[in-house]
Amino acid sequence: MRITLLDTTLRDGEQMSGVSYTDEEKLSIAKMLLNDLKVDRLEIASAKVSEGEFNAVKKICAWAEKAGHIDKLEVLGFVDGDKSINWLKDAGCKVLNLLAKGSLKHCKYQLRKTPEEHFTEIIDVVKRANNNGIRVNIYLEDWSSGMRHSKDYVFQMLDTLKDTPIERYMLPDTLGIMHPDEAFEFVKETVERYPELKFDFHPHNDYDLATANVYAALKAGIDCIHATVNGLGERAGNVPISSVIAIINDFFEHEIGVDESKLNFVSRIVETYSGIRIPSNKPLIGKNVFTQTAGIHADGDNKKNLYFNDLLPERFGRKREYALGKTSGKANIKKNLEELGIELDDVGMKKVTAHIIELGDKKEYVTKEDLPYIIADILRSKAIEEKVEVVNYNFTAGMGLRSVASVKLKIEGNVYEAHSDGDGQYDAFMLAIKKIYKKLKIELPVLIDYSVTIPPGGRTDALCQCVITWDLGKEFKTRGLDSDQTMAAIKATIKMLNIIETFE
Numbered sequence: 001m002r003i004t005l006l007d008t009t010l011r012d013g014e015q016m017s018g019v020s021y022t023d024e025e026k027l028s029i030a031k032m033l034l035n036d037l038k039v040d041r042l043e044i045a046s047a048k049v050s051e052g053e054f055n056a057v058k059k060i061c062a063w064a065e066k067a068g069h070i071d072k073l074e075v076l077g078f079v080d081g082d083k084s085i086n087w088l089k090d091a092g093c094k095v096l097n098l099l100a101k102g103s104l105k106h107c108k109y110q111l112r113k114t115p116e117e118h119f120t121e122i123i124d125v126v127k128r129a130n131n132n133g134i135r136v137n138i139y140l141e142d143w144s145s146g147m148r149h150s151k152d153y154v155f156q157m158l159d160t161l162k163d164t165p166i167e168r169y170m171l172p173d174t175l176g177i178m179h180p181d182e183a184f185e186f187v188k189e190t191v192e193r194y195p196e197l198k199f200d201f202h203p204h205n206d207y208d209l210a211t212a213n214v215y216a217a218l219k220a221g222i223d224c225i226h227a228t229v230n231g232l233g234e235r236a237g238n239v240p241i242s243s244v245i246a247i248i249n250d251f252f253e254h255e256i257g258v259d260e261s262k263l264n265f266v267s268r269i270v271e272t273y274s275g276i277r278i279p280s281n282k283p284l285i286g287k288n289v290f291t292q293t294a295g296i297h298a299d300g301d302n303k304k305n306l307y308f309n310d311l312l313p314e315r316f317g318r319k320r321e322y323a324l325g326k327t328s329g330k331a332n333i334k335k336n337l338e339e340l341g342i343e344l345d346d347v348g349m350k351k352v353t354a355h356i357i358e359l360g361d362k363k364e365y366v367t368k369e370d371l372p373y374i375i376a377d378i379l380r381s382k383a384i385e386e387k388v389e390v391v392n393y394n395f396t397a398g399m400g401l402r403s404v405a406s407v408k409l410k411i412e413g414n415v416y417e418a419h420s421d422g423d424g425q426y427d428a429f430m431l432a433i434k435k436i437y438k439k440l441k442i443e444l445p446v447l448i449d450y451s452v453t454i455p456p457g458g459r460t461d462a463l464c465q466c467v468i469t470w471d472l473g474k475e476f477k478t479r480g481l482d483s484d485q486t487m488a489a490i491k492a493t494i495k496m497l498n499i500i501e502t503f504e
Contacts, residue, residue, distance in 0.1 A: 002255045003248055004040035004224045006200060007033050007241060009270060011043040011076055013232035018275065025273045026056040027063060032269060033229075034069050036262040039241075042069075043097060043226075047077040047084040054091055061092035070094055074137065079121050085129050095135045097170065098125060102140025102157070104150035115153060119160045126164050137168040139202070144173040147186040158194055168198045168224065173213065176206025176236060183213035188220035202226040203239045210239035215247055218254070229270040230278055230285065242267065242284040242316070250310050264317040284311065290320050333371070387412050388497040390490070395425045407432040409497075411440070425486045430493070445472035445500065452485055464488045470496055472503065 010026055013019065021029070026044070033039050045057045057075060064070045074095040077084030088096055100122050101107040107118050122138070129136045138161070140146065146154040158169065171190065178186070183203075191199055201217040201224070203210040214225055225248075231240035242263050248256050267285040271278050280288040290313035313320050333353055344352065352371075391408040402421040405428035409416050418435040422428030430447075437444050449469035466480045466488035476499060480491030 001223060002257075003218070003252075005241065005244065005256065005258060006041040006043060006074070006224060006226045007037075007039040007228065008043040008202075008226055008238065009033070009228040009230075009232060009241075011045055012226075012234065012238055013228040013230075013270075013274075015234045016232045016237060016274070016276065019232060021056070021273055023052065023056040023059055027059050029229075029270060029273065030060045030073075031063070032262075032266050034064075034067075034072060036259065037241075037266050038257055038259050038262075039072075040257060041072050041074060041224075043074045043076065044093075045075050047075055047087040054087065057091040057093060065092065076139070079118070079125050081125065082128055085125070085132055085134060088134055089132055094133070095137065096129050098122065098129075098136055098138045098166075099141055100138055100157075102143035102154060102172070102174075103146030104153040105145065106142045107153070115156060119157060122161065123164055126166060130165055136166050137170055137200075138166050139170045139172055141172060142174045143171045144178045144182070144186065145175065147190075148177075148182070154190075155193065158190075158197070162194060162197060168200055169194075170200040170202055170226070171222075172202035172226075173204055173210075174202075176204030176210065178203075178213055179207070179209055180212045180216040183216035184220045187217045187222050191221045198223070200224040200226055204233065205231060205236045205239060208236070210237075211243040211247065214239055214244055215251065218248065218252060230267055230274070230276065230282070232270070232274060232276060240282070240285070246284055246311065260315055261317045284316055290318050386498050387501045388494060390494060391415060393429065393490070395428070395486075397425060403428045405429045405432045407436070409433070409436060411436075416440075426489045429486075429490060433493070433497075442500075443472070445470035445476075445496065448475070450489070452488070454485075466492050468492045468496065472500060 010021070010029060014021060030042060030044060033042055044060055045053050061070060061073060064073050070092075071094060073093055074097050075088050075091070075093045076099055077088060077096045078099050084096065084098075088094075101111060101118060104115070107113060107115055111118060113121075126136050126138075140154065140157065143154065161169075171187065173183070183201075187199070187201060199222055201214065201222045203213045203217075203226070210231075214227075217225070225244050226238070227241035227244045228238040229241055231237040231243075241258075245256065245258055245260050245263065248254055249260065264285060267278060278285055278287070280286045283289055333349065333356065389410050391410050393408070394406045396404040402423065403425045404419065404421045405425065406419045407417065407429060416436045416439070418432040420428050420431035420435060422431045434444060447468060448471050451467045451469075453465045453467070464482060464485045466482075466485065467477055468479075468489065469475060469477050476496075478492040478495040478499065480488040480493070480495070482488040482491060
């Protein structure tokens with residue numbers, strides 16, 4: 001059986017508190033989801049929300065029409081006569097996902113209508129949509145509560161609508177209340193009772209059971225799952241599309257058309273656009289989920305990959321890493337040194353390991369790129385030759401004025417100076433650096449992440465730890481530590497300048 005995936009990052013995902021996309025961001029995400037990740041269907045908006053939402057849908061539909069994806073786009077609409085239909089028609093969308101009431105409680109108390117009145121209005125909207133060339137799917141909102149408390153209502157609704165030209169019936173766990181036993185039971189009963197109808201499952205994650213409920217729904221015979229990138233969505237969010245893809249590929253013999261190797265790429269872009277950080281331990285997409293921290297795990301990986309499972313990082317566009325900290329053993333450090341092309345004897349390894357454990361006890365974060373500096377400090381060796389050093393720098397900042405930086409660098413014995421203004425002291429510093437390196441015709445890496453950690457406690461003189469992630473064909477991190485945040489960032493940047501001197 002082939003399982004289809006509907007991604008609702010641009011509709012349900014944008015209902016997460018604090019998330020709002022611009023027109024261009026919505027278009028960019030739509031292109032990635034359809035062209036890169038290759039989802040089957042894409043729910044892109046709710047009708048009648050705002051003028052901005054209308055313009056975004058219009059742009060996405062115009063692109064999709066040219067790209068051959070227009071039939072994959074869907075918009076949530078309402079039982080409101082011609083209003084949602086006209087909104088979709090003017091925007092250029094061909095598929096209406098009609099929001100109807102899937103529980104007697106919602107029908108009775110929110111709509112204040114009888115089931116028969118509600119069903120009659122639904123049929124009227126379906127006819128109007130079809131007369132305007134718009135296909136219709138239907139959401140049975142609060143379906144999980146309906147199956148718990150008013151099953152007769154749910155089946156009365158399906159009995160009434162089953163002969164209409166509705167293409168798919170979407171079964172939402174709107175409040176995220178179901179557990180896997182219920183998901184299996186409710187889906188199985190519904191699918192078996194109406195074998196001629198096509199059903200989707202739309203889980204929310206309030207009890208952190210959305211992924212487990214997807215597994216149960218698939219086992220019960222559902223053939224389409226709704227999900228969002230990074231699990232964005234109302235309240236606790238929706239099921240993450242990454243988890244759905246993994247369980248289908250690894251626990252079932254079903255086919256899916258998505259490209260799981262693009263998951264990390266798409267997740268990071270959506271993280272940037274949404275402003276919602278991915279938790280470090282989020283399965284498959286968190287920054288730490290393919291990182292071995294305990295030394296015993298790294299040692300086991302050296303011995304027949306004893307701590308590997310089927311979730312190999314390469315499947316998802318990632319790679320396995322080995323953390324450096326107080327639980328690190330020699331195996332962790334050795335793995336990182338191998339990547340840097342550095343070898344140490346047993347005595348040197350013991351000293352470096354002891355120092356890294358000591359740093360970990362102080363809650364200091366150690367990156368792979370810190371190792372040469374640590375080795376140079378502990379062993380008094382030439383593990384890294386600092387070809388770039390700051391001679392001096394000066395900042396000017398004032399309210400209502402752009403910051404200005406003057407920087408003088410010594411690079412392999414030669415002194416270079418540049419001045420620049422910028423949006424803040426660090427931006428001005430970086431723009432001055434770029435001027436120097438532009439004259440030298442040397443490409444600088446792209447800054448792709450900037451993280452500052454300050455210990456809790458409210459002390460104004462606390463040490464700031466700045467970790468910057470760079471990309472110059474490959475990703476690497478540098479760390480700076482200082483009581484001044486800008487100085488910490490500058491220290492991390494100077495490390496970066498020395499590291500790129502070693503790149504071929």
